[in-house]
Each structure stands twice: as C-alpha cells, then as structure tokens.
Amino acid sequence: MPKLSTPLLDIHEEKGASLGEFANWKMPIDYGDMLREALATRSKMTVFDISHLTRIIVEGEDSEKFVNWMVARNIAKLAPGWMIAPTAMLNENAGFVDDVAVYCLENRKYMIVGNAINKEKDFEWLSAHSSEFNVKIRDITEETAMIALQGPKSPSLAAEIVSGIENLAPLQILTPVKSDFGEILVASKSGWTGEPGFEFIGSPETIGKLLRHFLDNGAAPAGLGARDILRIEMGFCLYGEDIDDNVTPIEARYWVFSWKKKEVYIGKDALYRKIVEGVDLIRVGFEAKARMPIPRHGAKIRVDGREIGYVTSSTFSPMLKRVVGMGYVKASHAIFNVRVNVDVRGRLYQVALKDFPFVKPRIG
C-alpha cells in the first residue's frame, strides 16, 4: 500500500488512468496505452502529473553558501528567475545522493527538486549538513502539486495561461506567476522528455485546475510508463535504476557538475580523483539489432560468452520501433557500434553499443 498519493488523483480517475505504485506514491502509470502516450508527446503534446517528485525549500542568510556546498554546480552564478538542471548532491566518494534540479526563487531562497524515491534521504542529507549554516529547510512536497506539459505544440497552449512563457530561455523560470487559476509558485521552461515543454508547481488546487485546462484544450494525459519510455530514448538516468550512492557522475557519464566551479562542494575531491585515476565501468546505451524481449535490470551483457557488463534500464521505443536501453560495461569494452549480446533469461540477443540520445531531442 503506497503511503503517499498524488493530490490530483480524482482527475486521473476521471480520465481512466491505470493507477499504480511508484516510489511509495500512488500515481497514474498510463491511460490505456503508454506507447501511444509517448508518441503523442513527441508528435503533439501531453501532460504528466509529477507531483511525486521531492520538493524542498532551502532559505536563509547562508542559503547560497549552503546550497553551493551541497550541490556540484555553481550556485553563486544562479540568479532568481533561473534553475539549474541537472545537477546532483554527491557524497564524500562522489557517489550520487540524488540527482536534482535547483531553482532560485528569490535572493536567499532556493527550491531543490529531487527524485520521489529519495524524499526522506534528501531532507535528512540536507539537514545533517546544515548545522554550521543559518538556513531553514522545509519539505513542501505534500503541500504542492507538479505537472509537466511537454511536446512540440506545448508552447502555444502554455502561453494562453502564462503569457510570455513561450519566450523564456531554457531553464528560465517565473516565480511566482499569476494565472486565471490562481497563483502558480513556479512555471519553468524545462522537462525530462527531450521535447519543448514546461513544468508547473503550485497548490494542488491551482495545479489541478491547470491540469484540467490542459487536458480540455488538446493535451493528452500521459503517465509514468510513457515518461520512462521517453527518458530512456533520451538516455537520461533514473535514480535507483541507473545511478545510486555507489555510482559517480564519471562512470555514469552524467554531467551534473561544473568543471569551472572553484568553490568546494561535497564530493569534489573524490570526483577529480576519479578523473585522474580512471574508472572501471562506464554507462553506455544499446540498441537492438533484431527483435528481442526487453532485458530487465541486471541482465548480463556478454561478448563471446564473456561477461562485460549489465543492463540497468531498457524499454521498447515506439519512435524507433526497437528495444533500446542502457547499462554499465567495463571501460575496456565501452566501444560504440560494437555488437555484443544481452542475456535475457538464458538466451542471447544481439545489440549494438550506442551513445545517447537514441532519439534526437528537439531541444537542448
């Protein structure tokens, strides 16, 4: 029984969502056909409920110094009205505590948005490191809702509600912003699909009205199933599947840190040591070369019988009409276009190692 539930549940039930559990949240998994929902995102526009994401406010006199110590990108350069994504909180070994987005809402006030699965962990990690800093940390996840409007047609629909939003630069935010449905806490030009899009955070009441409006005006509802397909097509990591405390941004080839950041942050030394000493495993993508079943997390990658790595995420791409996925292989074998095998329940299927993205993003 999931402990938490999206506050927008009634809307999903009305729209015939298939509900399920994800990271301890009751969420819409699909609305009847996750492949169709993924395709609709790339061809027209869809709207996702992402209320399950962790949202934590960090404010106070030392908030800039504190957030700069906690995350790997340069927060001193982050001005109100902007967000940084992706970045990460790393541990002392440069392993991922969580990959996050950091929003600057106003001077000395930030919002950190992290994975649902790390709700308690993110709050405890921030709190545990805050004793020397004059900051207040508040988890506002359960008081707020969040939706993402994504797809090539999304700018015109978003602009009807928040005028000027279509002219924002990528990662630029409006906070707060008035709308016909009430005050929206944050409207941002951002997303996790590779398509043009926007994300909205606010009270469940306002975001619920916004969601209904989008659904009534041409956006199809899309669930977490479609969201997973789209992010794998882009080669984006999902915490708990592709990255965790024991994986660093170097192995993951996930550029969440700033090379130029002079300030020290947790994990900085370990990160640079990884670059100097090298890594043993590297995250790569793979693309099916023939019909195959979807390998599940942990499926072995082999070449000539020899184990060279393992799968962490995989799906069927409706855009490419083939199985794609990602995993980690030995650095010595991480060569793109080489054909290797994935072992699915004892049978071998040929794939080609590929870099990301599999589907060309329309943005970024």
Place this chain on the structure above:
Amino acid sequence: MTEDVKYKDYVIKADRRYAETHEWIKLLEDNKARIGISDYAQRKLKNVVYAEPVEEGANFRKGELITTVESIKAVGEIYAPVDCKVTKYNEKLDEDPSLINTDPYGEGWIVEVEVEDPSQIDELLTAEQYIEKVIKKEE
C-alpha cells in the same frame, strides 16, 4: 451459442475454456486447437511488444511453459492448458505483437496445437468459472 461474459471492462468469451494461468484454448476441427490469453491478462500486461517464437513440433505437458510474451513492464508466461504439440506459431506476432492486446481472442492467438486428449479441455474453466475463481481472486 452462449453470450460472451462481461465482468467490469473485461470480455471473457464464452466459446472457449480457460486455465487458471489466464490462457484460453479453443478447439478447432480434428483435435486442433488454438491458444491465447484472455482480455483480462492482456489488460494486466499492457502494451505487448514481443512474443518469443515457438518451434513447430514442440511437445508440452499440461502446465509446462510454452513461451513468454513481453510488455514494457512485465513478462507474461504462457503455459500449456492441456497436453499438446505445437503445429503453428502465430508469425503475425513478429510484425505486430500488439495483436495480443487489440484482438486477444482472434488475431492475437499465440500457438496452434494438436491436442492429445480433447477431454482435458472440458476439465478447464468456463468463462464464468474463470471470472469467479481467477479474476475475482486476483483483484
């Protein structure tokens, strides 16, 4: 001809029998039969994207694993509802595995078999029994 049985959104066709593992089997002529999965099963699986082909001539005892079908989120195991020998695998599933979702009782059939003992089919569940004993229990 008995009516198809509806339970909630699911259609359970009355012209065939069901195993507790969600396979249906429909007798054709000459001890031949077709095997597929029920509307309830395809709905649980969601988008089927792959079916593992089955070799013609392969023999299966009742309860043995014939093949697997894959959806984005799950693997569906297809068990032999009776003792049988595979005569045909539905090759249309190679091009379009979603037939299992869109037409689970028709074009989405999975294998055609020779049934050794057709009376084994009578031992299986009717549509109503499948709903009572299997679907309602799982929910």
